Amino acid sequence: MRTKVVIVGGGPAGMLLSQILHRAEIDHVVLERQTRNYVLGRIRAGILEWSSVEVIRAAGVSTRMDAEGEAHDLVNLAWGGEHVLPIRVKELTGRQMMAYGQTELQQDLYNAADDNGTSLLFSADDVAVNDVTTESPHVTFRHNGADERIDCDYVAGCDGFHGVSRAAIPEAERTEYERTYPFGWLGILSETPPLPHLVYTNHERGFGLCSTRNPMLSRYYVQCPIEDHVDDWSDDRFWSELSARLPGEVADRVVTGPSIEKSIAPLRSFVAEPMRYGNLFLAGDSAHIVPPTGAKGLNLAVSDVHLLSRALIAHYRDGDTAHLDGYSGEALERVWGSVRFSWWMTTLLHRFPDMTDFDQRLQERELSYLASSTAAQASMAEQYVGIPFANPPEEE
Numbered sequence: 001m002r003t004k005v006v007i008v009g010g011g012p013a014g015m016l017l018s019q020i021l022h023r024a025e026i027d028h029v030v031l032e033r034q035t036r037n038y039v040l041g042r043i044r045a046g047i048l049e050w051s052s053v054e055v056i057r058a059a060g061v062s063t064r065m066d067a068e069g070e071a072h073d074l075v076n077l078a079w080g081g082e083h084v085l086p087i088r089v090k091e092l093t094g095r096q097m098m099a100y101g102q103t104e105l106q107q108d109l110y111n112a113a114d115d116n117g118t119s120l121l122f123s124a125d126d127v128a129v130n131d132v133t134t135e136s137p138h139v140t141f142r143h144n145g146a147d148e149r150i151d152c153d154y155v156a157g158c159d160g161f162h163g164v165s166r167a168a169i170p171e172a173e174r175t176e177y178e179r180t181y182p183f184g185w186l187g188i189l190s191e192t193p194p195l196p197h198l199v200y201t202n203h204e205r206g207f208g209l210c211s212t213r214n215p216m217l218s219r220y221y222v223q224c225p226i227e228d229h230v231d232d233w234s235d236d237r238f239w240s241e242l243s244a245r246l247p248g249e250v251a252d253r254v255v256t257g258p259s260i261e262k263s264i265a266p267l268r269s270f271v272a273e274p275m276r277y278g279n280l281f282l283a284g285d286s287a288h289i290v291p292p293t294g295a296k297g298l299n300l301a302v303s304d305v306h307l308l309s310r311a312l313i314a315h316y317r318d319g320d321t322a323h324l325d326g327y328s329g330e331a332l333e334r335v336w337g338s339v340r341f342s343w344w345m346t347t348l349l350h351r352f353p354d355m356t357d358f359d360q361r362l363q364e365r366e367l368s369y370l371a372s373s374t375a376a377q378a379s380m381a382e383q384y385v386g387i388p389f390a391n392p393p394e395e396e
């Protein structure tokens, strides 16, 4: 089999790239290791930057997002069990966020692939990326018990942090930067109405977050020891811990209910450079991970796909390879911006095991500075809502 682009990984990055390439009539195949239901069962991100909304709209997959997603124009920071500071993102930047679950976006992308007749193979085992520095890259894998090979011009490595694409870049050719954080996030989903706005809270008991998926689906998190197991956390324990970390007036408005999903996620910052090696391009979590505090992971995947799809389209339409050559540098510029912002929010809002009273005072002072300075709020708002692309996508 031969195609132009093999996309390894059918998560949000891989499927969004597929959708954009389909519209540009660029032949491609998507290989996904898991089943469709498994991918759709993963509960992950939920907040889209406005730039991501624009990319999804321009890709022609926004009908349900526009109908069911909820625009959010502010985010609250709370601390000390009493202060609540609204960061009025729209007022400060002219842009806002969209609450729309990653699972919903993934579903929309799979539905579009069905309509497009995309070559999308689930349960593809033993995927290996070969000869990417030659004129004849190819990908091998097992599917339905048979060994398969696809020759291609380019491989897009969209296979997440645990995929095989990044490892296809020899260690001597890549540099990895990493920080792991000494705690995790215990998250629950509950079929209860969320608070009207997101609330991030800094408390001496630890961080907490009230987030949303849709008007009858809430997502809440509390910082927990990374060694904890979900069985340690009954729903009652979760709700009372969250409540203890929120200012009373916020806690009183949280509608509790049984959890329908509960999981503990580790927090990590990770970047692999470069994001191109020969004819292999990395996009999304295969190249970088951020702690979820800044709500950037999915948005970075969309950002990479925007830049990579534009580069591939310029190459196939106009024979222009400048964007392919510039992809890694341009993508990494945005990646490090989000890595820095996510680290900053994580550092500002969490309780670290080795924190002293000095560190505690610094956090409190930074939060009260934010409360007193419109310039500081504007800086946070600009990064939270996402830095616009130099060349935004053209909406239809």
Ligand SMILES: Cc1cc2nc3c(=O)[nH]c(=O)nc-3n(C[C@H](O)[C@H](O)[C@H](O)COP(=O)(O)OP(=O)(O)OC[C@H]3O[C@@H](n4cnc5c(N)ncnc54)[C@H](O)[C@@H]3O)c2cc1C
Binding pocket: 008, 009, 010, 011, 012, 013, 014, 031, 032, 033, 034, 039, 043, 044, 045, 046, 047, 102, 124, 127, 158, 159, 160, 161, 162, 163, 164, 265, 283, 284, 285, 286, 292, 294, 295, 296, 297, 298, 299, 301
């Ligand atoms: C528990 C959790 C909670 C998160 N919460 C948030 C959040 O609140 N906000 C936020 O912005 N981000 C969050 N993220 C991050 C966000 O979900 C990711 O950044 C996003 O999924 C990245 O998309 P991706 O397509 O690059 O990678 P993935 O979603 O990881 O998709 C990669 C795909 O490749 C497939 N794959 C892997 N290996 C192979 C292989 N060898 N062959 C073929 N296919 C393969 C995988 O099965 C997967 O479907 C969270 C992540 C996790 C894990």
